[in-house]
Amino acid sequence: MILTKCLPLIWLSLVTLCAGRTLYQLPGKGVKDDTKQPIQTSRPFNIAHRGSNGEIPEETKAAYLRAIEEGTDFIETDILSSKDGVLICFHDVILDLTTDVASRKEFAGRNRTYDVQGFKITGFFTFDFTLKELKTLRTKQRYAFRDQQYNGKYPIITFEEFLAIARDAPRVVGIYPEIKNPVLMNQHVKWPGGKRFEDKVVETLKKHGYGGAYLSKQWLNKPLFIQSFAPSSLVYISNLTDSPKVLLIDDVTMPTQDTNQTYAEITSDTYFTYIKEYVVGIGPWKDTIVPVTNNYMLTPTDLVKRAHAHNLQVHPYTYRNENQFLHFNFSQDPYMEYEYWIKEIGVDGLFTDFTGSLHNYQEWASPLPDTSSKSTRQLLSHIASLVRPYAKA
Amino acid sequence: MGGVKYCLPLLLLSLLIAECASRPLYTLPSLAKSGTKKPLQTSRPFNVAHRGANGEFPEETAPSYMRAIEEGADFIESDILSTKDGVLICHHDVNLDDTTDVADHKEFADRKRTYEVQGMNMTGFFTVDFTLEELKTLGAKQRYPFRDQQYNGKFQIITLDEYIAIALDATRVAGIYPEIKNPVFINQQVKWADGKKFEDKIVATLKKYGYKGSYMSKDWLKQPIFIQSFAATSLVYISNMTDSPKVFLIDDVTILTEDTNKTYAEITSDKYLDYIKPYVVGIGPWKDTIVPVDNNRLTTPTDLVARAHSRNLQVHPYTYRNENQFLHSGFHQDAYLEYDYWINKIGVDGLFTDFTGSLHNFQELTSPLPKLQ
Numbered sequence: 001m002i003l004t005k006c007l008p009l010i011w012l013s014l015v016t017l018c019a020g021r022t023l024y025q026l027p028g029k030g031v032k033d034d035t036k037q038p039i040q041t042s043r044p045f046n047i048a049h050r051g052s053n054g055e056i057p058e059e060t061k062a063a064y065l066r067a068i069e070e071g072t073d074f075i076e077t078d079i080l081s082s083k084d085g086v087l088i089c090f091h092d093v094i095l096d097l098t099t100d101v102a103s104r105k106e107f108a109g110r111n112r113t114y115d116v117q118g119f120k121i122t123g124f125f126t127f128d129f130t131l132k133e134l135k136t137l138r139t140k141q142r143y144a145f146r147d148q149q150y151n152g153k154y155p156i157i158t159f160e161e162f163l164a165i166a167r168d169a170p171r172v173v174g175i176y177p178e179i180k181n182p183v184l185m186n187q188h189v190k191w192p193g194g195k196r197f198e199d200k201v202v203e204t205l206k207k208h209g210y211g212g213a214y215l216s217k218q219w220l221n222k223p224l225f226i227q228s229f230a231p232s233s234l235v236y237i238s239n240l241t242d243s244p245k246v247l248l249i250d251d252v253t254m255p256t257q258d259t260n261q262t263y264a265e266i267t268s269d270t271y272f273t274y275i276k277e278y279v280v281g282i283g284p285w286k287d288t289i290v291p292v293t294n295n296y297m298l299t300p301t302d303l304v305k306r307a308h309a310h311n312l313q314v315h316p317y318t319y320r321n322e323n324q325f326l327h328f329n330f331s332q333d334p335y336m337e338y339e340y341w342i343k344e345i346g347v348d349g350l351f352t353d354f355t356g357s358l359h360n361y362q363e364w365a366s367p368l369p370d371t372s373s374k375s376t377r378q379l380l381s382h383i384a385s386l387v388r389p390y391a392k393a
Numbered sequence: 394m395g396g397v398k399y400c401l402p403l404l405l406l407s408l409l410i411a412e413c414a415s416r417p418l419y420t421l422p423s424l425a426k427s428g429t430k431k432p433l434q435t436s437r438p439f440n441v442a443h444r445g446a447n448g449e450f451p452e453e454t455a456p457s458y459m460r461a462i463e464e465g466a467d468f469i470e471s472d473i474l475s476t477k478d479g480v481l482i483c484h485h486d487v488n489l490d491d492t493t494d495v496a497d498h499k500e501f502a503d504r505k506r507t508y509e510v511q512g513m514n515m516t517g518f519f520t521v522d523f524t525l526e527e528l529k530t531l532g533a534k535q536r537y538p539f540r541d542q543q544y545n546g547k548f549q550i551i552t553l554d555e556y557i558a559i560a561l562d563a564t565r566v567a568g569i570y571p572e573i574k575n576p577v578f579i580n581q582q583v584k585w586a587d588g589k590k591f592e593d594k595i596v597a598t599l600k601k602y603g604y605k606g607s608y609m610s611k612d613w614l615k616q617p618i619f620i621q622s623f624a625a626t627s628l629v630y631i632s633n634m635t636d637s638p639k640v641f642l643i644d645d646v647t648i649l650t651e652d653t654n655k656t657y658a659e660i661t662s663d664k665y666l667d668y669i670k671p672y673v674v675g676i677g678p679w680k681d682t683i684v685p686v687d688n689n690r691l692t693t694p695t696d697l698v699a700r701a702h703s704r705n706l707q708v709h710p711y712t713y714r715n716e717n718q719f720l721h722s723g724f725h726q727d728a729y730l731e732y733d734y735w736i737n738k739i740g741v742d743g744l745f746t747d748f749t750g751s752l753h754n755f756q757e758l759t760s761p762l763p764k765l766q
Contacts, residue, residue, distance in 0.1 A: 055725050147722050294543070321726035323716040328541045331449050332715035333751040335729060357727045364758035386763060388436050 037171035039073055039223050041215070043366050044342055045349035046358045047176055048072035049318050050091060054354040055147055057139040058098060059089045060154035064165045071359035074174040074223065076351060077162055079201055080181065081189045086131040087159035087200060093181055094123030099137040100152055107133070116184055117257045127188045131158070145322065159201070163208045166222075174223030175210075177201065178248070182233045183257050198233050201226075202240045214244040214280050225315075227283055230258040231266070235278050244280040246315060251285050263288065267303055272310040281313030281348065289316055289345065295328050304345055315349035316341065321357055335361050342366075431565035433467060433617050435609070437760050438736050439743030440752045441570055442466035443712050444485060448748040449541055451533040452492060453483045454548035458559045465753035468568035468617065470745060471556050473595055474575065475583045480525040481553035481594060487575055488517030493531040494546050501527070510578050511651045521582040525552070539716065553595070557602050561616070568617030569604075571595070572642070576627045577651050592627050595620075596634045608638040608674050619709075621677055624652040625660070629672050638674040640709060645679050657682065661697055666704055675707030675742065683710055683739065690722045691734075698739055709743035710735065715751055729755045736760075 051063025052070055064075045077089040093116055095101040101124045110129070113122040126134065140151035159177070166175045185197040195203075205211075205224065212218030227246040228234050234245045250256075252263040265271060267284075290300045304314050319341075323332040330336040334354065338361045341347050352358045445457025446464055458469045471483040487510055489495040495518045504523065507516040520528065532546030553571065560567045579591045589597075599618065606612025621640040622628050628639045644650075646657040659665060661678075684694040698708050713735075717726040724730040728748065732755045735741050746752045 145717060146726070149722075295541075321717065323539060328449075328543075331446075331748060331750050332540075333728065333748060333754070335751070335754060354725060354727060356725060357729070360727075360729060388760075388763070 036169075038220060039172045039174055040368055041220075042368060043362055044347055045073045045174075045315065046071065046355060046362065047074045047076050047315065047349050047351045048355040049076050049351040049353050050078070051075060052353075052355045053142075053146075054321060055356075056150055057141045057154055059091060059157070060139050060150075061157055061161065061165060062150065062154055064162065067355045068165075068169050068171075068173050070356035071363070072173065072355045074176040074225065074349075075162075075166060076176040076178070077159075078178045078180040079159055080126045081185050081197060081200075082129060082131040082134055083127050083189070084130045085189050085191050085200070087204060088126065088131070088134065089157050089159060089162050090126055091180070093127075093184060094121060094125055095129070095134075095137065096123045098142050099139050099156070101137055104137065114184070114188075116181070117254075125188075127185065159204055160208075163204070167208070172221070172223065174225070176225045176227060177205075179226065179228040179230065179233045179237075181257070182228065182230050196236075198237050199240070202237050205243065206241065211241060211243060213242045219243070225280075229256065231256060231261075231275060231278075232258045238278045245278060246281045246283050246313070247275055247279045248317075249282055249284040249288070252288050267306075269306060269310075272306065272312060276310050276312055279312070281315055282307055283315045283317060283351070286316035286319070286341070289314075292327055297327050297329050300345060304347065308346075313348040315351060316347055317351035319350050319352040319354070319358065321354045338362075339365065430563075433566045433568055433614060434762055435614075436762060437756055438741055439467045439568075439709065440465060440749060440756065441468045441470050441709060441743050441745045442749040443470050443745040443747050444472070445469055446747075446749045447536075447540075448715060448751075451535045451544055451548060452485060453551070453556075454533050454544075455551055455555065455559060456544070456548055458556065461749045462559070462563045462565075462567050464750035465757070466567065466749045468570040468619065468743075469556075469560060470570040470572070470621075471553075472572045472574040473553055474520050475579050475591060475594075476523060476525045476528055477521055477583070478524045479583055479585050479594070481598060482520065482525070482528065483551050483553060483556045484520055485574070487521070487578060488515060488519050489523075489528075489531065490517040492536050493533055493550070495531050498531065508578070508582075510575065512649070519582075521579065553598050554602075557598070561602065566615070566617065568619070570619045570621060571599075573620065573622040573624065573627045573631075575651070576622065576624050590630075592631050593634070596631050599637065600635065604637055605635065607636045613638070619674075623650060625650065625669060625672075626652045628669075632672050639672060640675045640677050640707070641669055641673045642711075643676055643678040643682070646682055661700075663700060666700060666706065670704050670706060673706065675709055676701055677709045677711060677745070680710035680713070680735070683708075686721055688722075694739060698741065702740070707742035709745060710741055711745035713744050713746040713748070713752065715748045732756075733759070 048067030050058035051060065052066040053063050056063040056066055059077055067075050078091045079087050080090045080093065082088055092098060101107055107124065110124050111122065112125055112128060113120055114125060134156050137156060138152040139154050139156060141148055163175065166173050179198055179201055182197050189197065191200055210222050210224045224243045225246050226237070226243055227248050229248045229250060231247055234247060249263065249266060255262055256266060284303065289303050291298045307314050319334065319337060321334040326332055326334060326337060330340070334357055338350070338358055341350060350358060442461030444452035445454065446460040447457055450457035450460055453471055461469050472485045473481050474484045474487060476482055486492060495501060501518065504518050505516065506519055506522060507514055508519060528550050531550060533548045533550060534545035535542055557569060560569045573592055573595055576591050583591065585594055604616050604618045618637050619640050620631070620637055621642050623642040623644060625641055628641060643657065643660060649656060650660060678697065683697050684691050686692065701708050713728065713731060715728040720726055720728060720731060728751055732752055735744060744752060
């Protein structure tokens with residue numbers, strides 16, 4: 001009796017089971033990583049320096065989304081801290097140049113002067129503002145000669161929001177966070193349990209599944225380079241994570257903020273022998289690799305050769321399209337600069353403000369090996385080039 | 394008799410040696426039969442080196458043109474003006490102030506003048522007040538302070554003849570693109586013998602060096618040329634004298650033509666294009682009139698290119714420059730994106746560029762020429 005009553009229900013359930021739509025997961029969320037287009041590892045890395053900040057205010061969500069859209073391999077960011085110890089994505093220790101803080105009357109009294117790496121800097125410092133307060137600010141384009149139309153639109157994002165952008169991308173996108181001004185951060189911000197700035201950064205990365213040595217399976221799923229100008233920070237975290245690390249190297253006149261070592265010292269063979277136990281590469285300022293005089297490049301130094309001899313990658317910064325940043329050797333042409341650094345100097349990655357341009361250059365000059373969809377396109381392109389000379393009457 | 398006995402073997406020996414051992418006489422490269430030179434490409438838009446490679450060298454100097462040819466230009470472009478003694482020179486401005494060191498030459502201090510040029514009063518040192526000999530003592534300089542200044546004062550102004558020689562001496566076929574510049578002003582200030590006009594002298598020089606033949610004819614392909622001018626009457630005037638292809642230049646929307654006082658609207662109308670079409674193979678507009686710009690952002694393109702193309706008129710806009718101050722926002726400070734837009738979206742047939750190498754690079758990367766079998 002009960003069975004006959006239940007029969008329609010059972011019948012309906014069977015129908016649903018057989019004919020109902022399968023539940024597909026939303027594209028960005030929780031797609032198994034091995035179904036996403038993987039990161040390319042056959043040509044130098046395109047690293048979106050602060051996102052696509054040539055077009056959109058640096059280190060905003062929009063700048064990172066644009067960089068991913070334009071084909072970047074890694075989105076790069078600088079980690080600093082708010083007053084209440086929240087890790088944020090922000091380059092300068094002061095808010096003045098890239099936010100509208102100066103126009104905010106409620107923060108008028110927060111101006112301070114601090115010693116930063118031996119220089120007195122005055123401004124509104126990130127660690128004097130809680131996250132809630134920082135979130136009321138709006139970012140602006142740092143350079144007057146770049147697009148100003150997004151000024152006042154986008155907020156500062158947290159490190160975790162940055163990680164979510166990478167996670168939600170429709171293809172595998174690496175991250176390249178910098179442990180920025182760790183000496184200053186640790187001076188001004190205290191975390192519970194005696195944790196340091198570096199601990200919090202690594203903790204956050206691990207929480208979101210980042211780990212694994214360079215080119216390991218885990219790493220290829222979630223590519224990551226941790227960068228810093230402070231070698232002691234990189235050494236400190238070497239026990240905490242096996243993720244690959246990169247030592248940034250400043251201009252020839254700047255000593256390291258934590259160990260007070262000179263450029264000459266930290267680029268010596270002895271130092272490379274020491275540091276290569278902790279890092280997979282170095283990130284020098286490009287004008288120290290090839291010195292410049294009168295806006296013309298001189299003979300390259302042997303820095304790249306020696307780094308490569310120690311199996312250290314070289315990821316120089318920063319490549320920019322604007323002619324004031326281009327040396328005359330390149331005829332105001334950023335593509336010629338990319339060609340020089342990739343083909344002649346042989347770097348392994350490039351920090352660029354113009355992700356799209358670098359991607360374009362690489363796609364045209366060194367397209368990736370065929371995937372099936374690409375080979376169709378290439379075949380069509382080849383046919384077009386055969387037909388073209390006969391097309392014009 | 395004895396003399397001949399000695400001479401004959403010597404003579405024979407000399408002949409033998411001359412025949413077998415002497416060096417073969419190779420003709421100098423530039424004098425080689427033009428049929429052996431790499432020909433002009435005609436399968437993708439023309440790379441026109443605007444004033445030579447003036448992104449790198451002072452404009453319209455010999456190195457500027459040679460560099461452009463080296464970088465792959467299809468055409469080297471020039472502006473023809475005249476000296477006081479009627480010699481045709483390559484120079485863009487009617488005055489010498491912005492592109493030469495004339496201001497440093499004390500001997501010319503009293504040559505400053507004020508003239509009316511295209512309705513505006515202009516003060517400076519004018520080419521028409523200097524003989525060729527005097528002009529040759531000046532040093533050319535880079536017009537823009539943000540470009541390479543290292544060649545300032547090193548190179549001279551060159552003549553039309555010298556410019557043509559650069560093209561003809563190139564090791565591949567390099568076209569020329571001379572402009573009949575400010576003909577109204579020049580004809581006012583300079584008088585030639587036999588009542589000849591400025592336009593007559595230019596055409597005479599071109600013919601002297603063998604420039605002839607309509608667009609894409611065998612003669613033209615050997616020595617490619619476009620004759621350009623903002624003055625339609627000049628182009629019409631020379632149409633009987635030479636069948637070389639001509640291009641009608643079009644200035645900004647607010648500027649009137651120097652010879653006929655016509656507005657932009659008038660000379661880009663269907664009626665006018667129909668009128669000018671028998672005389673020219675194309676038009677050369679300022680690119681920001683084809684796609685108007687608002688707040689440094691491109692707006693909707695006009696239909697100028699479509700209307701020109703429907704009349705079989707080519708479109709060669711000017712001028713493409715790499716520096717970000719010249720690049721509109723949508724191009725993200727990337728000149729290659731600008732080339733991409735104009736070549737692939739707007740579909741122009743040639744581009745006047747200050748950066749020959751960059752345009753060549755872009756074209757080689759994205760539309761390489763078919764390889765010769």
